[in-house]
Amino acid sequence: MRQNFRRKGGKQMRERKSFDEGWAFSLCDQAEAKELWFDDSCWEKVTLPHDWAINGGFEKQAPSGEKGGFTRGGTGWYRKLFTADQTLLNQEVFLTFDGIFMNSSVWINGTLLGEYPYGYLGQTYCLTPHLKAGINLLAVRVDCQNQPQSRWYNGCGIYRHVWLTTCGPVFTALDGWHITSAFSEKYDACLQIEAPLENRSSREECVQARLSLLDPAGKEAAESSCMVSIPSDGYSCRFTLDVPSPALWSPESLSLYTAQMTMCCSGRSGAARISSPCGIAP
Known part of the structure; x- marks a missing residue:
């Protein structure tokens, strides 16, 4: 599923749109998932916010223990395809994650945008120099293998909203x-x-x-x-x-x-x- 982003008449307006829909998810660790050619057709289709831990069942021997809700951790990947037209390419484009728990790495079209080890703060990336006309791919790797990670339940994944902001120069x-x-x-x-x-x-x-x-x-x-x-x-x-x-x-x-x-x-x-x-x- 792809999402199309277009703007009216090239106006220099600042816009902030939800980027929550159209994601694919897999509880796996496949390094190729950051590449555009990777086939994610069998992955779960999700709308953010998403927490794979609460949906993954409970185990008495889970490494998260009692404080972590006896949930499994692991490593998960998220992918999103979207289409950018020429009007969007003429804007400054930013992607903001309100929260990813935790140890996240974010790619666009196979290029690493950045990594963030913390799970309680938002993070913003500039997409402008990496966008291309047509189909683009965002890929996010989330590493929650190191359990327990805190003294309470945190969940795992992109657990808050994601936003796409466009503006003039x-x-x-x-x-x-x-x-x-x-x-x-x-x-x-x-x-x-x-x-x-x-x-x-x-x-x-x-x-x-x-x-x-x-x-x-x-x-x-x-x-x-x-x-x-x-x-x-x-x-x-x-x-x-x-x-x-x-x-x-x-x-x-x-x-x-x-x-x-x-x-x-x-x-x-x-x-x-x-x-x-x-x-x-x-």
């Missing part, structure tokens, strides 16, 4: 934002937000950036705009927002604001938008 990574706050004597807040921008085009890009802060009810509490030129080696955009009498975050009062950034590149259609929750606390 100028973009900001959500995990690169840096937000700090300071307070006046009257407890008015001043937020300093730094957002690194990357430019993967062959020219300097002129960008109109607007940062909007939405309060817990979704209403705009503050905003700031700037026009910046982004060189090919990137640039950090800095915003200062004054927030009178903000709703404060605390363990007893979980008041969250949303910092929302919109970018428009001169000479390019569309706009890119990304947002991040943030709490204001003294």
